[in-house]
Amino acid sequence: MTCSRRDFLKEAVGGTLATAMPLSAFVLLSKDEAKAAIADSNIRWAFLVDTTKCVGCGLCVKACKNENEIPYDAAVTRTWVERYVVTKDGETHIDSPMGGRDGFIDEKIRDEEIDPEDINKAFFVPKLCNQCENPACVQVCPVGATYQTNDGIVLVDRDWCIGCGYCIMACPYGVRFFHPEHKVADKCNFCYHRISKGMQPACVECCSFGARRIANLKDPDDPVTKIITTERVAVLKDEYGTKPHVFYLGLDANVR
Amino acid sequence: MNEELIVHGIEWTVKELFVYPNEYIYWSIQIVMYPYMTGLVAGAFVLSSLYHVFGQKDLKEIAQFSLVFSLALLPVAALPLLLHLQQPLRAMEPLLTPHFTSAIAAFGIVFTTYALIVLSEIWFVYRGYFVAQVHALKEKSGFSNAMTRTVYRILTIGAYDVSDAAKKVDKKAATILAAIGIPVACFLHGYAGFIFGSVKANALWMSPLMPVIFIMSAVVSGIALCMLTYIIIMEWQAFRRRRGGGAVEAREIKGAETEVINKATRYLLGFLVAAISLEMLDLIFRGYTAMKSWDILRSVMYGEDFVNIFILQYTLGNLVPFVLLLLPGRTLKRTVLALLLVLFGVFMMRWNVVIGGQAFSLSFSGYMHYEIPVIPHSIETFKEGVFGALTVIATPFVLFWIINKFVPSLRRDVGET
Numbered sequence: 001m002t003c004s005r006r007d008f009l010k011e012a013v014g015g016t017l018a019t020a021m022p023l024s025a026f027v028l029l030s031k032d033e034a035k036a037a038i039a040d041s042n043i044r045w046a047f048l049v050d051t052t053k054c055v056g057c058g059l060c061v062k063a064c065k066n067e068n069e070i071p072y073d074a075a076v077t078r079t080w081v082e083r084y085v086v087t088k089d090g091e092t093h094i095d096s097p098m099g100g101r102d103g104f105i106d107e108k109i110r111d112e113e114i115d116p117e118d119i120n121k122a123f124f125v126p127k128l129c130n131q132c133e134n135p136a137c138v139q140v141c142p143v144g145a146t147y148q149t150n151d152g153i154v155l156v157d158r159d160w161c162i163g164c165g166y167c168i169m170a171c172p173y174g175v176r177f178f179h180p181e182h183k184v185a186d187k188c189n190f191c192y193h194r195i196s197k198g199m200q201p202a203c204v205e206c207c208s209f210g211a212r213r214i215a216n217l218k219d220p221d222d223p224v225t226k227i228i229t230t231e232r233v234a235v236l237k238d239e240y241g242t243k244p245h246v247f248y249l250g251l252d253a254n255v256r
Numbered sequence: 257m258n259e260e261l262i263v264h265g266i267e268w269t270v271k272e273l274f275v276y277p278n279e280y281i282y283w284s285i286q287i288v289m290y291p292y293m294t295g296l297v298a299g300a301f302v303l304s305s306l307y308h309v310f311g312q313k314d315l316k317e318i319a320q321f322s323l324v325f326s327l328a329l330l331p332v333a334a335l336p337l338l339l340h341l342q343q344p345l346r347a348m349e350p351l352l353t354p355h356f357t358s359a360i361a362a363f364g365i366v367f368t369t370y371a372l373i374v375l376s377e378i379w380f381v382y383r384g385y386f387v388a389q390v391h392a393l394k395e396k397s398g399f400s401n402a403m404t405r406t407v408y409r410i411l412t413i414g415a416y417d418v419s420d421a422a423k424k425v426d427k428k429a430a431t432i433l434a435a436i437g438i439p440v441a442c443f444l445h446g447y448a449g450f451i452f453g454s455v456k457a458n459a460l461w462m463s464p465l466m467p468v469i470f471i472m473s474a475v476v477s478g479i480a481l482c483m484l485t486y487i488i489i490m491e492w493q494a495f496r497r498r499r500g501g502g503a504v505e506a507r508e509i510k511g512a513e514t515e516v517i518n519k520a521t522r523y524l525l526g527f528l529v530a531a532i533s534l535e536m537l538d539l540i541f542r543g544y545t546a547m548k549s550w551d552i553l554r555s556v557m558y559g560e561d562f563v564n565i566f567i568l569q570y571t572l573g574n575l576v577p578f579v580l581l582l583l584p585g586r587t588l589k590r591t592v593l594a595l596l597l598v599l600f601g602v603f604m605m606r607w608n609v610v611i612g613g614q615a616f617s618l619s620f621s622g623y624m625h626y627e628i629p630v631i632p633h634s635i636e637t638f639k640e641g642v643f644g645a646l647t648v649i650a651t652p653f654v655l656f657w658i659i660n661k662f663v664p665s666l667r668r669d670v671g672e673t
Contacts, residue, residue: 074261080277094274094621110273127276136457142360143349162349163342165282166360172457174276174618178264183342239548240456256274256619 036150043151044217045190045245048224048233049126052250053211056081056124060203060212061101067191067202076177077101078188079128079203084254085109087118092254100124125255126212128203129154129175129188130236130244137167137176137187146185152217152245153192158184172240190214217245264342267637268629273622281614281626284640286340289648291448291470292477292606294333296652298445299478300326301374301437306523308377308434317666318516321489322482323381324665327374328656333444334367336648339639359451370437370444377433379411380426382663385670386411387418407662445474452609459549459620460556460613465538472531477602479524483517484595487588489666517591521581528598532574535605552620560615560623565608573601 029037064079065072081100085093093109104124107114135154138146145160146167161184168176168185179186191201195214199205204212215224227233233247236255248255265280300322306312307319338347354361386408393405446467452458453466490513497506539557542550557565577594580586611626629641638644664670 071261074263075266076263076278082274092621094619096274096277099277138357140358140360140455141355142358142363143346143353144355145349160346160349160353161343162346164337164340164360165342166358166451168278168282169455170457172618174279177278177280178282178342180261180263183264256621 039150041149041151042218045131045152045195046215046217046225046228047128047131047190047246048213048215048228048249049246050211050213050249051123051125051252053209054081054124054126055209055211056083056100056104057208058100058103059206059208060126061099063202063206064188065101067194070186071180074180076180076186078175078186079126082125082127082255083109083122084125084252085114085122086120086252086254087114088120089118094256121252123250123252125248125251126203127173127175127236128246129190130173130242130246131190133243133245134241136170136172136240136242137185140166140170142166149192153189154187155189155192156185156187158182161185172237172242173244262634262636264636268627268640270625270627271617271622272625273617274619275617275622275624276619279617279624281611281624283340283610283614284626285628285642285645286336286640286648288603288606288610289336289645290333290340291445291452291474291610292603293329293336293648293652294445294448295470295474295602295606296478296481297326297329297333297370298441298471298474299476299480300329300482301441301478302475303479303482303520303523305434305438305441308431309438312519314515314519317512318482318486318520320381321486321665322478323374323378324659324663325482325485325652325656326478327378328659329652330371330374331655332648332652335651337363339644339648359447359454362447366440366444366447370440373433373437373440377430377437378663379413380430380433382670383412383415383426384418384423385664387416390416411662442471446471452613457618458613459547459553459616461609463538465534469531469534469538472527472534473602473605475527476524476531477599479520479527480595480598480602483520483524484592484599487513487517487592487595491588493666514588517588521586521591524598525578525581528574528578532570549620552616556612556615556623560625561608561612564604565612569601569604569608573597573604577601 058081061077061079061081064070065077068078070076070078075098077099079099080096081104082094082096083100083104087093093112093114095104095109097104097106131153133152135148138148138154141147141161142164143160143162145157145162146154147157148154158179163178163184165178165185168178171187176185176187178184191199191203194201201212201214204214213224215228216222217225217228219225220229227249228247231249233249234251235244235247236251238244263280265282265284268284269280271279303315304319304323304326307315308323312319338344341347348364350361351364354365356362389408390405390412393401393408449467449470452461452470453463455461490509494506494509494513497503497509542553577597580590580594580597614624614626616623629637632638632641632643660666
């Protein structure tokens, strides 16, 4: 077989281009980026809600909406507060007007007057994304636009979400919604942009009563982790097998 | 309200009692249309396969028609999904970065496989006709004839061999494709059922029976639509012949039509019985096991949605047509009425699954009502409203009209013999 110099150069350039083209689809990661992508994290974020301390002021909802740029008057929210009133007849009355954003200033629940004498117990329950260990929303995303970071937070890629709504349907906690402006799925991420810089989530920062706290479960010295590991805490809807990571102190059986 | 603040779903959702703040009816009429249209595709294909694979000779004419009709229905199975996406320009992403733990991720793959099977089967069945047209149009002059001839030349893909041996191969290929097509058609639709049945957060949807129920009702609706369209077209042809003076021809058309319809009706009834039995099994099982969600499910089924489920779906959509088709002395008019009711019944079943599944809150403490937008005032209320649904329903008939110009599925002398 003979090969002229011209042919050799031609083939070599062609061959190089042919190999380079598919390779260009890959992205070179920096050392830190690579580490962040594969290495095991020494952080596992979790949340502790002390329902006995919540007074239903709604400051957390206000702070969240402002911090995360969820349109203030839109009827969707990343976190919300529910009010439960259990009356003597065994009925449970629940409401969360505007997600509890403006507090619970009206004694009526959906225009229904409840006689204080009839009340057995009443309390508030803050809700937010449970950052599940086994998230149903991540499982059902057809394009991988929602994913779990190695420190346990479930995030949404706004540039890749197709807006099919399957994740919204799959979440048993109803924490997901379509962002009114971006038209993609949206949810609480424990203010990932803040906690990854050593700050507190907006709702934790503004809660004057210490009802909301964030923990790193992999740090045994974390004071909040200590509470979660040593005290009697509960989670919401564990029957779905999602392994939620928002823990509740003083959770009542009536809470849905 | 500011345009930016319109939350998806708020315009057609009415909440009652306690519903989580972010809960709305996110999957509305287009997601009702999706399994309905997919079901029609699958059903039409199964009907055509009864002839091609199982050699049910008396179904030949309706089989050719339903094969081509399933091609016309095919793009329409994907249309509602596209209309419902919040980011329709990203519709190709499930094919680019499929995330296979999701039941939706493989839709593009399954759908494309199925489309290729349908297209190639039609090609094998009508290849001889394409070649004949190319030769016949050669003799004729005129621009439109030349254009039509070009289309037929493209359709032959350069395969001009119409010897007996080649035709035999065509027939064999069509049979094999039809045989592969049945499981793929069932998969395409059972898969739609799996999308719903696997949502563990939804108490109404989560059931392993869902895919099977979907397949059965798909075949029912597909056969019903093919029979109905076939009757209408045949009646129209007979009517035209009669007016043209060809009374004998008209009678011949009617005779052939009655035979085909009688046979297809038997299959329709069989699948209808299977579909209803499975749905009843699901309902009884839920009531008997009475899990946590049963309280709210019962109140939705027997209260809020009673008319939709028991009157419109089971009675009007299943029981009445069942009796109409079984009673002796069945006339064509009665058959048409029964078929319309069957189609309506399957539509109501889709509606009751998709909308009914969102009729109650995840908190099990409240309800959501769907008020379908009628007069659209934005793209969103058009897409997710009555007119969006009507667009989806009308599209296959327009497509069929166009396809049938080139692939005459209703001519008895054309196609494989």
